[in-house]
Every structure is written in structure tokens, then in C-alpha cells.
Amino acid sequence: MRASGGRATASRRVLLEVLFSSNDHRSVEDLAAAVQARAPEVHLSTVYRNLEDLERLGVIVHTHLGHGPATYQLARDAHSHLVCERCGRRFEAPEELFVGLAREASERYGFTIDPRHFAILGRCADCPPDVPGDGA
């Protein structure tokens, strides 16, 4: 399956097992810890390299949910996110929320949006908006 050009090594097998057995997005550090639970000698930089390869093959994608580390998920499960910039709460945003934006971007600029790569930041119902000058 992933012999499409590369080699079937232990670190890759375990990484794929971890990826397929978890449904939410996970940071590289998370993934590395999970991999190392089964194969302790696998190095963080190897996880980075394998994630990069898997992304190139189209198996996974990475997403930025705000400041902080990127998260990875299976490409077939990819979706968009709303992330509260105050408390970090996340909402999964179905594709249909973006149809209007996608149409306008395409018509006006010939631009094809990929709303899954970067989250939409904002404020959830529990977090008040910023009041300028209130920064203490």
C-alpha cells in the first residue's frame, strides 16, 4: 500500500497504525509519543520525515489550528475548523459553511479556497471579544 516509492520500515508501519487508530487531529509530539510507546527508539525527526512523506503521498494532511504546533489527520477525514482564540475551543466546520466564500473567491479572483489548511479563528460564545486597552 505505501510501497508507492518508499520502503516499508518499522517506524512507518507503527506511525500508520497510530494514525489510523485515532480519529482526531494530533500534534507531531503526540504522534511521536504514541509511536514511541510501541517502538521506543523512533526519533522525533523520523516522525517529521515520515509525516512529510505521507503528506506528499496524499494519505494525510496537516492543519494549523492557531498558534502552536501543526496537527495531522488522515486526508479522507479532513475538515475545517473554527477555533476560539481565547480558550482554544474547537468546532468542526462542515464544508457547506464555506460555499458562499468559495464561490465569491472563485468568481472575483479565480481563487480556490482550501479552508481546511488553516482554521478560522474567532471567539466562542463563552469568551468575550477583545476590548482594546484591556490588555492587563
Next chain:
Amino acid sequence: MRASGGRATASRRVLLEVLFSSNDHRSVEDLAAAVQARAPEVHLSTVYRNLEDLERLGVIVHTHLGHGPATYQLARDAHSHLVCERCGRRFEAPEELFVGLAREASERYGFTIDPRHFAILGRCADCPPDVPGDGA
């Protein structure tokens, strides 16, 4: 004007001059270089600190246009962006592109989007979509 709590120092005055005399978004490194052209002893970390203060006062905002450094702009000029993830080309996206998304996010999740903080990534008309496996 900006004596709202702080002190009027040379580094701040020059930084504000630079900010008000440029209309596009600028990285911290850019800004620091421009400041240092007039006041060579100003340190990069001072620019970071002053930008942080100005943002807290509501004078400026920062935006992430993709991977790479944040960009700063005057708060009154803030707007959203579409950024091509291949070539980096940027489009300014007027607020009205987001009304549908804003309404849906609010109705469904009580979420108030801030589309200016993070750009919407995607592909411009000149850049083909990714073909998985074509990563070389």
C-alpha cells in the same frame, strides 16, 4: 496620543512613524529594519515589545498569512486575505465575502469569526491544485 499608560520613547516614536507611513502589512523583521534605518541602536526585541504594546492598545493588529512570520498593520486598515499556498500571491478579501460564513458560525455554534487574524489559504488561478504523489 500614545501616552495612554506608557512613555514616549524614541524607539516607539520611530516605530509609529514607520507604521503610519506604510500601507501594506509588514513583518517584524521589515519593521525593525525600517526603524533601524533611522535609529540604528533599536533592538529587534524592542520592536517585538512595542508591537505587543501597540496591539494591546488597539492601534495595530497582526495577521498570519501562512507559514512564516506574522505581519502587522494598522488596526483601522485591517482586512482579510486570500493567500495562494503555492506562490504566495495575496488578495485582499472584503468583509462581505464572509457574511455567510459569519452568520452560519454564529447561528450554529455561537461563534464570532475573526477572518482577519488568519488568512484563507488556497490556490490562485495560476497555480494548479496538488496532485497527490506528485511531490517531487
Next chain:
DNA sequence: GTGCTTGCAAACGTTTTGCAGACTC
């Protein structure tokens, strides 16, 4: 003089890279 502000250097967290050895094919 008080205490905010600065330069500097050093740390930070995340990600990338150079290298020699190990492994898959």
C-alpha cells in the same frame, strides 16, 4: 528618584538538516 523601557544575550518551541551507520529491497 521611581519605575517603565531598553539593549543584549540567552532561551524558547517547533521544525529542518548534515552526517554516518543501518536497513530494505
Next chain:
DNA sequence: GAGTCTGCAAAACGTTTGCAAGCAC
């Protein structure tokens, strides 16, 4: 055996912080 993949260490990147001296007030 050829060439890919790995561990490790170190660097890169953007950003933050601790500290003592410096300046605005």
C-alpha cells in the same frame, strides 16, 4: 550491494524572556 531510511546532534526559524543599565516622568 545500491540506495533508502534512521538516530543523533545541531542548526534554523520566529519569538520570548531575564537581567542590569538607561531614560522619561
